[in-house]
């Protein structure tokens with residue numbers, strides 16, 4: 001099967017800092033791919049470029065055959081909203097909104113009516129064990145609950161690819177495992193692919209395979225031998 | 226040693242036939258590796274000789290499998306002693322992996338390649354354990370977790386070592 005998302009020969013520099021020197025990533029529909037590597041090696045930059053959040057200095061990103069660089073900003077952000085979901089380490093929820101409003105946000109931005117959006121959001125909240133937290137604001141939730149809200153929000157639009165950057169980085173191992181179990185099950189059930197950036201091998205072990213990034217270069221360790 | 230003690234613990238829970246003891250062992254301890262009957266009876270014979278268990282004839286025709294094994298006071302004391310004695314933390318310093326890293330450096334080969342190959346092997350094992358854990362019951366899960374935490378510790382060592390290889394090479398070759 002050919003890859004749904006392909007990033008090839010990515011290069012990215014911030015001033016004199018080379019964040020990506022030659023990074024590749026290929027993700028097939030429905031698979032979970034881990035991205036590991038030392039701090040500062042370029043994992044987040046790779047994820048941002050592959051998701052169309054950051055424009056690489058050189059290289060190509062294709063999603064479903066489409067070159068992201070060829071899209072206008074408006075179309076690229078529409079594609080992100082409709083096809084991608086995002087989970088970050090922390091600080092991603094809007095503090096003024098309730099949990100269910102946070103989950104519904106991507107749908108609202110995409111023009112779905114408030115009632116329909118919140119109904120679908122509530123369905124995901126239920127599924128992630130957050131039914132009784134719908135009206136809570138992020139500040140009233142534990143770290144693990146906040147991450148589950150973020151997972152619900154990533155899933156609510158029915159994404160084909162979920163980009164998760166250290167989704168358990170701020171959690172202890174029990175809460176982290178709970179978040180990973182839920183993310184894993186939801187992704188497998190809905191057929192969403194996941195790009196999972198983590199430095200925790202127990203988290204990476206949920207993936208079907210993994211790549212390693214070192215000094216801005218990616219490699220596939222299964223191909224080393 | 227562990228198997229012998231777990232047999233005693235099972236018999237402390239309940240006096241039973243050798244056959245039931247095997248089944249109980251497999252259920253609690255032998256999930257991935259069931260014990261052979263021969264091993265059970267060899268262990269029971271030793272425990273009998275040591276005075277840790279006694280045997281009583283069960284009902285029926287008195288065939289070998291009808292005997293009921295029962296723990297003695299000495300057996301109970303032995304179980305307690307086993308539980309009281311902490312396990313020796315394993316010493317990993319002379320692990321074959323360490324030996325490979327140093328040997329690679331000594332011979333001017335790529336120690337990073339040794340670490341990379343090992344990392345992928347470890348991760349593959351962790352993926353398999355994670356899959357197994359996701360379909361198992363609670364006992365399965367904590368067995369898998371034990372292995373997962375150990376492999377995770379190895380991987381941390383691999384990552385850490387990868388960052389000091391340059392320095393290590395300088396010292397090894399001096």
Ligand SMILES: Nc1ncnc2c1ncn2[C@@H]1O[C@H](COP(=O)(O)OP(=O)(O)OP(=O)(O)O)[C@@H](O)[C@H]1O
Nearest residue numbers: 014017018019037038039040041042043044045046
């Ligand atoms: N917006 C930015 N401006 C300037 N430098 C940046 C920016 N983003 C990343 N960098 C630099 O690029 C390099 C790669 O950063 P990146 O965040 O991709 O690493 P990472 O592998 O995700 O690290 P970590 O595991 O610590 O999250 C680092 O040297 C970082 O300082």
Ligand SMILES: [Mg+2]
Nearest residue numbers: 043044045165
């Ligand atoms: Mg990062």
